[in-house]
Amino acid sequence: MQPRLHRDLDAFASVAEPLFRTDAVTHTVALTVLAQLRSGWYPIEDARTLLTVHDGGRAVGATLRVAGWPLLASGLPPESAEPVARALLEHDPELAAVSGPKDRATAFAAAWFAAYLEQTGAVIPSGTAAGASTGPTVAAVQAPSSGAASAPAPSSDAASAPAPCSGEASAPALASGEASAPAPGSGAASAHAPNPAQSPTSATVEVPAPAAPPGAVEEVRLRLFRLGTLVPPEGVSGTARLAGPADLDLVGKWMREFHAEAAPEAPSPEPETLRGPLERPGELRALLLWLDGGEPVALAGASAPIEAMSRIGPVYTPPDRRGRGYGSAVTSAATRWALDAGARHVVLFTDLANPISNGIYPRLGYRPVHDAVQLALPTRSN
Missing domain, CATH: 3.40.630.30 (Gcn5-related N-acetyltransferase (GNAT))
Structure with missing residues (x-):
């Protein structure tokens, strides 16, 4: 599967919106955030990520992220998680969370952790989903100390793939569901009461997949x-x-x-x-x-x-x-x-x-x- 980064909102929407409209309930946040971007509710420069996924020339997935909010995973097939994670690790260095239906969000998170280790050689910080997980593990590749391996560049609707935080996908920083609700990412609707509580020299390691108790992996359960x-x-x-x-x-x-x-x-x-x-x-x-x-x-x-x-x-x-x-x-x-x-x-x-x-x-x-x-x-x- 081939990720394609977009600089132009209309070009992204022409591919992504028909996919989101096939199931407006599942893609409720993606559709409303896209509408807000097109209306000017969010400045276009706040669109950090506009990405579609293609398989044999056919569009099969899409995701977007607005500054300050998580990546929206409802439109990412689980099998696209690895190439998308590799592309966004280079493109969106400020990406700090993913949200969406549990199977799709966890698939992306597991791929992100694996790509993060491979490309940076870093240790997953404790308190993040992978660092705190007690769930199943996924194989990842520890990058050799001489340097991190680069991820394959995704295609783009521009002459070349956008550099991290460049072009229309970069600029200053705004879930649920919208600017006025928690999160592109979902956004819990209410606040009635406070919440109660592979290089030949690389070594293969086991990275916990994101499946830990609430408060460890899951910042919010919706x-x-x-x-x-x-x-x-x-x-x-x-x-x-x-x-x-x-x-x-x-x-x-x-x-x-x-x-x-x-x-x-x-x-x-x-x-x-x-x-x-x-x-x-x-x-x-x-x-x-x-x-x-x-x-x-x-x-x-x-x-x-x-x-x-x-x-x-x-x-x-x-x-x-x-x-x-x-x-x-x-x-x-x-x-x-x-x-x-x-x-x-x-x-x-x-x-x-x-x-x-x-x-x-x-x-x-x-x-x-x-x-x-x-x-x-x-x-x-x-």
């Missing part, structure tokens, strides 16, 4: 849910409305608080990036407020439908307003907005370490689709 039949909560005081331009200060404040609690290492959205959704709700996403006694008490977002798929997130209730059902109510309202906007598949991610959100969403009619993970990776930039 579950993707899809709506069955919406069951609105009963007995919650208040009503919902779309957030508008006059709510910019409040929404910006709650977004910062949400990120600080749910995704402290991810970049928080700049207030100005929220102006578009507040002025033109539904063009890219909508933000809804739950009001009790006329006062905003909770927030939920919903992405504009793509291939009849909309993702809910973030969901945020300030700490002093929790325990009253506002999170459930505003999630239900955001879900109803998505359905009315034409979504047939409404999805959201939860952090499996948060029992509150994992209890709320099934009661609203959401059902599990698959588990996903975010895995730490050793970086070339360290």
Whole structure:
């Protein structure tokens, strides 16, 4: 399989988007991040990686990464992990995490660890997925002390493959699901309560594959849910409305608080990036407020439908307003907005370490689709 790095967003999208649209639920984050890049929500220079995978001239996979966020692995077939890891080890030295469905993210992580050892001769730092893993091992090649072997260069839609952090894929640094939710990478949807807790002279070594207990390999364990039949909560005081331009200060404040609690290492959205959704709700996403006694008490977002798929997130209730059902109510309202906007598949991610959100969403009619993970990776930039 041959990885191909792209400098041009449209060239990448012409190949990747049809692949992502074949299963909009599985590729929910990739589709929404791509839409955000094309709309200007993220500056194009924040697109660190735009990569497609080809087999015999046929496109079979795609991945992308926006600065500050993990690589999105939903579109990477496991058999493409090794060539993609080798290509990105050279191209994206700041890549520090991968997220996506568990089988695809772990396949990429295992390949990354093997390539990292081969190309750098370094020891996997303790605390990363490989260094902490107690799971199965994969064979890797320790590079000879005289120097690391170079990885085969991927093809590119430019005259030559981009140098690390060069061209459109380089520049300053923004999950879940979007600039306003944790992570391109998935993004747990809610913050209702704090989370509880081969050269002939080379030597072959065994590198642990990424399969360790939570807190070692897995920085975040996620579950993707899809709506069955919406069951609105009963007995919650208040009503919902779309957030508008006059709510910019409040929404910006709650977004910062949400990120600080749910995704402290991810970049928080700049207030100005929220102006578009507040002025033109539904063009890219909508933000809804739950009001009790006329006062905003909770927030939920919903992405504009793509291939009849909309993702809910973030969901945020300030700490002093929790325990009253506002999170459930505003999630239900955001879900109803998505359905009315034409979504047939409404999805959201939860952090499996948060029992509150994992209890709320099934009661609203959401059902599990698959588990996903975010895995730490050793970086070339360290």
